[in-house]
Amino acid sequence: MTGQEIREAVISILSDIAPDENFASMKDEISFRDQFEMDSMDLLDIVLELRKRYRVQIPEEDYPKLDNMNSTVEYLLPLMNP
Amino acid sequence: MDDSQRIVITGVGLTAPNGNNLADFRAALLNGKSGISPYEIRYFGKTLAGVCHFDAAKYQKKKDLRRGTRAGSIAIYCANEAVLDSGIDWSTVDTSQVGVFVGITEHGNVETENEIHNIKQFDYDCSTWSHFHNPRTVANNPAGEITLNLRITGPHYCLGAACAAGNAGVIQGVQMLRLGEVDLALAGGVSESIHTFGIFAAFAAENALARHENPTKASRPFDKNRNGIVISEGGCILTLERFSDAKKRGAKIYGEIAGYAMNSDASDFVLPNPERQAQCMEKALKKAGLEPEQIDLVSTHATATPSGDIQEIAAIRQVFNGSKKTYINNTKSFIGHAMGSVGVLELAGNLPSFSDGVVHPTINCENLDPDCEIDNLVIGTPKSVGNVHYILNNSFGMVGINSVVVVGKVNV
Numbered sequence: 480m481t482g483q484e485i486r487e488a489v490i491s492i493l494s495d496i497a498p499d500e501n502f503a504s505m506k507d508e509i510s511f512r513d514q515f516e517m518d519s520m521d522l523l524d525i526v527l528e529l530r531k532r533y534r535v536q537i538p539e540e541d542y543p544k545l546d547n548m549n550s551t552v553e554y555l556l557p558l559m560n561p
Numbered sequence: 562m563d564d565s566q567r568i569v570i571t572g573v574g575l576t577a578p579n580g581n582n583l584a585d586f587r588a589a590l591l592n593g594k595s596g597i598s599p600y601e602i603r604y605f606g607k608t609l610a611g612v613c614h615f616d617a618a619k620y621q622k623k624k625d626l627r628r629g630t631r632a633g634s635i636a637i638y639c640a641n642e643a644v645l646d647s648g649i650d651w652s653t654v655d656t657s658q659v660g661v662f663v664g665i666t667e668h669g670n671v672e673t674e675n676e677i678h679n680i681k682q683f684d685y686d687c688s689t690w691s692h693f694h695n696p697r698t699v700a701n702n703p704a705g706e707i708t709l710n711l712r713i714t715g716p717h718y719c720l721g722a723a724c725a726a727g728n729a730g731v732i733q734g735v736q737m738l739r740l741g742e743v744d745l746a747l748a749g750g751v752s753e754s755i756h757t758f759g760i761f762a763a764f765a766a767e768n769a770l771a772r773h774e775n776p777t778k779a780s781r782p783f784d785k786n787r788n789g790i791v792i793s794e795g796g797c798i799l800t801l802e803r804f805s806d807a808k809k810r811g812a813k814i815y816g817e818i819a820g821y822a823m824n825s826d827a828s829d830f831v832l833p834n835p836e837r838q839a840q841c842m843e844k845a846l847k848k849a850g851l852e853p854e855q856i857d858l859v860s861t862h863a864t865a866t867p868s869g870d871i872q873e874i875a876a877i878r879q880v881f882n883g884s885k886k887t888y889i890n891n892t893k894s895f896i897g898h899a900m901g902s903v904g905v906l907e908l909a910g911n912l913p914s915f916s917d918g919v920v921h922p923t924i925n926c927e928n929l930d931p932d933c934e935i936d937n938l939v940i941g942t943p944k945s946v947g948n949v950h951y952i953l954n955n956s957f958g959m960v961g962i963n964s965v966v967v968v969g970k971v972n973v
Contacts (some may be wrong), residue, residue: 495627496624496627497624498623498624498627499622499623499624516624520628520692520693523692524692527689527691527692530688530689531683531689536688
């Protein structure tokens with residue numbers, strides 16, 4: 480998957496997790512939690528959906544890498560292109 | 562009794578398969594409108610059910626709906642509607658003095674079935690199990706979701722009381738107000754059971770799931786050809802206040818909880834016990850300081866199982882034998898068995914009798930079972946009976962649990 484495809488996959492997950500939010504205006508360098516009404520349970524939801532949809536296993540110590548879109552795509556690129 | 566110990570109903574919020582507020586629900590009960598329709602659920606397949614069609618997004622964001630449970634959603638809708646109906650200015654309420662008491666027949670089966678269905682798609686890999694399973698399945702979930710939604714910081718919990726649960730929620734609210742533990746109670750019951758295939762399969766296994774080619778005629782208590790329960794979802798939450806507080810704020814008052822009782826059969830897992838049911842009614846009458854002939858209306862629990870209806874009528878005969886002015890009706894014939902919510906829905910649907918003097922009927926009883934015959938059973942069409950002063954509401958449940966609430970008209 481390309482970085483753009485991963486970004487779209489993450490947007491799709493976020494849209495399911497936080498359906499009241501508008502992700503079109505997302506700033507990729509800013510933390511999800513600073514831009515949107517999201518909490519620690521939402522982070523767990525992102526991890527769960529990545530596991531279910533793409534069989535990507537993310538250890539707890541790597542959760543901080545899912546802070547914003549840029550860091551998330553960078554982290555997922557090798558995992559989703561094994 | 563001192564006005565601070567008298568507990569009154571000042572608001573009603575409900576969703577039933579045939580109405581999403583008291584006015585619509587009452588109109589359906591007076592117009593013979595059933596809420597039962599064809600229904601299909603995974604594994605079990607095609608059946609019948611009472612489905613609620615309230616606007617779940619009225620009081621919840623989409624995200625909260627996704628995170629929470631159907632039971633929580635029903636509870637939140639009903640609680641908000643009850644507060645609205647009560648006329649209470651919520652912005653002035655000390656929510657640390659509000660208690661939430663919700664009766665449930667069961668909780669968590671829907672979510673557990675969903676998760677098992679989910680992990681089946683992943684070859685039972687438990688790492689795909691949702692982290693939301695805990696908050697969704699704790700037994701206080703429906704009551705707790707109300708507190709999250711309305712920012713209530715007083716006590717909340719659910720009362721697991723099988724099909725006697727709706728009355729149990731109301732009784733708990735009354736007791737907590739009388740003890741001075743809360744100043745306002747949101748009390749009642751909810752059920753989301755139609756979203757679990759297990760309950761359909763279980764009633765079918767007991768040969769107690771209703772079947773009929775016309776869904777609206779399937780729930781037929783007291784009919785000779787009745788063949789079981791129609792399972793429904795629903796909810797009803799009441800605002801309960803001390804009479805002194807309600808008078809002070811000039812509240813509309815639906816009625817007063819005049820008496821109540823709960824007891825246990827201690828005799829069988831499933832089969833009812835008419836002797837204990839009669840004792841429960843007698844205890845509630847005693848607490849209310851009333852004689853049977855002072856009760857104008859008995860709202861029956863009857864679910865349309867072959868033996869259960871006969872047992873309840875036997876219990877009512879024992880208590881009310883000779884009372885010429887006591888009428889008898891049934892609400893499940895319209896809405897099916899909405900489990901944890903049904904007792905309080907049945908109570909709510911009859912409250913307007915205090916003002917309109919009409920007793921809604923039991924419907925679908927085309928051939929009255931001789932074993933269910935009893936004087937003043939209102940069948941088919943509503944009956945104007947004049948002044949209604951007291952209603953006695955029966956709710957009975959499995960493993961032998963009985964609850965009775967007596968409500969009286971209040972003249973302010």
